[in-house]
Amino acid sequence: MGNTHPGATSPFGMVSACPYSGAYPTGYGRYAKNTEGVPEEMFDRLQASGFTHFQQSGTGAIRKYYNYVRVTPMVQPLDALGESWELHDEVAEAGYYAATLDTGVRSEITVGAKVAVHRYTFPEHRSARVVIDLSCGGLGIDLGRTVPLRAQAESMGYGQAQGTVVMEGVPLSVYIEADTPGWRQMLWYDRRLIDGGTRLDFDSIRHTTLRPFGMLFMGSIRAGQTVEIRMGFSLRGHEQAKRNLERECGRDSEPAFNVVRTRTRARWREHVGKVQVEGGTTARRTVFGTALYHSLIKPCVADDESPFWPNSGPYAFDVCTMWDIYKTQLPLLAAIAPERHTDILESLIRVCEEEGNFPIGYRMARGADRFFRQASALAHTALADAHALGRAGIDWSWALVHMVDDLRRMYGEDFFEHGVVHPITHTLDLAYAHHCTARVARSLNDGRLADDLERRGRQWVNAFDPATGLLRDSEFYEGGKWNYSFRLVHDMAARIALAGGDDAFIGMLDRFFGYGADPVKQPGQCPQPAEMAAGYALHRFEGLNNEPDMEAPWSYHWAGRPDKTAEVVQAALTWQFGTGPGGLPGNDDSGGLSSWYVWASLGLFPVAGQNLFLINAPAFGRSVLQAGDSEFVIETSGHRETPIGVDGLDRDPPVQYVQSATLNGEALHTTHLSAADVHRGGRLHLKLGPEPSTWGHQLRPPSLS
Incomplete structure (x- = not known):
């Protein structure tokens, strides 16, 4: 379950819109909350009670998601509000979604950055209506409902x-224009019309006192006649919501729906066009295009919209979570959407300034850090990489102040005092963050600070047990000591030596990836605890659904065996992704997993925080990455097209290995590039073959020692 949705989105846009069933986790679909095994169905059909706004993309394990301001086209009485109707003839395109409800209403939605436009085509009816429910929020699962604290209509x-509704401490305002000729316009409360009323105010709402409320437009309609509902959103009041609507919908003679759809489609074309691939099967190209699309939905970047600080500038939310996106997605955005990447980092610095810490996760809700158990101090990696690239637009002296201060928060205080902290994975996080911060400090000529940070950064070694070469026993978040033991730390040479040298380290990796082992049976629906425990006890690669495992295949590079990386990565690209439902091997996690797929298909992997890319055999014969104003071309000779599992494979296709490489015509004997090499543009040529070679066996990627 990728946990994505087919609703209308805009690149990094504040607003999304999707049919709403209440299912976990995006509000779209049929399934209940589930973290292990095959999910259970909530409904036996695909259905919707209307169309809501603001959804996550690909995340899991959180009970409350937005799904605010439900719009429902109806030919039934208002008493039927909240009923669900089956969806037919769905169409999903970039920036556009359409479906027909069982009631015969054809429903179309498009969105801009801060607006949504709905277009409904009704059957003939004397009392059709469009009902807007301002009280809707959250999911239809246990403890999943989000209740407004205050509201006004x-x-x-x-x-x-x-x-305006205040949801989870955030005032969300909407300004609505309805193109409904001759229809009446009324407020309603508790599914009853308020005749003649023009305003509703709720100073305090509780779960026990909540009754649905909102507004509606109703009247007679001819068969095939359409109505258009235009909605501008803002986190800073009605007037700004109105300005957002006017700015994005225009005031010309063309319907606003067409204007917004065309502009959003053009934005998607511009963003997705930053990566071009040649060759590949139809299925492989489809999965690649979908992955690139998913990588550009989140985080949401809403200029001048922060409800928490009054200043202008970018406000990024749905950073859900840094644990998911810092390794793969942020480096992708740094290359193909550099301005938005800078905006995201600037917003994270502002969050730290205003709220006291860099967030691990940040939703459109009060409380920056609800995910501290996952990891510590991850923003430091992205900031260090951006500084190494000379990224303008950030006050780096001020950023360094916050990077240093943040190292002492939460688990960081214990790390400062003792050099080790449990959960033990936070020791790795904090040591790495100290290393990243030291790089920024040294470049800003603060040598004394840099020396101290580097000294503390070397304490990553305290996390490992020299007797086993693995992490020490501890608690682990969504994984175990094997999953986390192959993190790409900043001193991989010393880490491999700690494991007993190249051969011992390669043997550990081979065991982790199941070389020579029997296939693992996947758990079904509602697996028993004993079954899950037996699976975890295998200490095996769980697949790319598990964030710690994303970088593990690339550990082979530091042991001089990039051919092993090629085998694991190409197996994942072949078998773990497809074009239909279930085409992702786990939560897409705001685009983190899809970004991994993009990089792996290009034959590159960014090592976050180290200003480094690793090289591997790509999935396409030729690719072009538009990095800022430059083009980085990856071309091959000897490339063979290989199908993926969705094409009906019954065995592994042959692996392709790098035999030799050149960069801009010069021989390249290393398996890595600096991030600057990629961002300044150039031409990487890879000669591929069907057998492993000795390329990359001697010259390893850099290590601190």
Whole structure:
């Protein structure tokens, strides 16, 4: 379950829109909350009670998601609000979604960065209506409902209305324009119309006192006649929501739906066009395009929209979570969306300034850090990489102040005092963050600070047990000591020596990836605890659904065996991804997993925090990455097209190995490039063959020691 949705989105846009069933986790679909095995169905059909706004993309394990401001086209009485109707004839395109409800209403939605436009085509009816439910929020699972704390709704005359709901401490305002000729416009409460009322105010709402409320437009309609509902959103009040609507919808004669759809489609074309591939089967190209699309949905970057600080500038949310995106997605955005990447980092610095810490996860809700158990101090990696690239637009002296301060928060205080902390994985995080911060400090000529940070950064070794070469026993978040033991630390040479040298380290990796082992039976629906415990006890690679495992295949590079990386990565690209439902091997996690797929298909892997890319055999014969104003070309000779599992494979296709490489015409004997090499543009040529070679066996990627 990738936990993505087919609703309308805009690149890094604040607003998304999707049919709403209440299912976990995005509000779309049929499945209940599940973290192990095959998910159980909540419904026996694909259905919707309307169309909501603001969804996560690919995340899991959180009970409350947005799904605010439900819009429902109806030919039934208002009493039927909340019923669900089966969806038919779904169409999903970049920036556009359409489906037909069982009631015969054809529903189309498009979104811009801060607006949504709905278009409904009704059957003939004397009392059709479009109902807007401002009280909707969250999911239809246990403890999944989000209840507004305060709310206000106002009917402002013909075809205009506005409302604000305070959800999880955030005031979300919407300004609405309705193109519904001759229809009545009314407020409603508890599924009853308020005749003649123009305003609703709720100063305090509780779960026990909540009754649905909102506004509606209703009247007679001819068969095939359409109505258009235009909605501008803001976290800073109605007036800004109205300005957002006017800015994105325009005021010309063309319907706003067409204007917004065309502009959003153009934005998607511009963003997705930053990566071009040649060759590949239809299925492989489809999965690659989908992965690139998913990589560009989140985080949301809403300029001048922070509800928590009054200043202008970018406000990034749905950083859900840094644990998911710092390894793969942020380096991808740094290359193909550098301005938005800078905006995200600038927003993280502002969060730290305003709220006291860099977030591990940051949603559109009060409380920056709800994910501290996952990891510590991850923003430091992205900031260090951006500084190494000379990224403008950030006050680096001020950023360094916050990077240093953040190292002492939460588990960081114990690390500062003792050089080790449990959960033991946080020792690795904090040591790595000290190393990254030291790089920034030294470049800013603060040598004394850099020396101290580097000294503490070497304490990563305290996390490992010299007797086993693995991490010490501890608690682990979504994994175990084997999953986390192959992190790409900043001194891989010393880490491999700690494991007993190249051969011992390669043997550990081979065991982890199941070389020579029997196939593992996957758990089914509602697996018993004993079955899950037996699976975890195998200490095996869980697949790319588990973030710690994303970088593990690339550990072979530091042991001089990039051919082994090629085998594991190409097996993952072949078998773990497909074009249909279930085409992702686990949560897409805001695009983190999809970004891994993009990089792996290009034959590159970014080592976050080290200004480094690793090289591997690509999945396409030729690729072009538009990095800022430059083009980085990856071309091959000897490349063979290989199908993927969705094409009906019954055995592994042959692995392709790098035999030799050149960079800009010069022989390249190393298996790595600096990030600067990629970002300044150039031409990487890889000669491929069907047998492992000695390329990369001698010259290893850099290590601190």
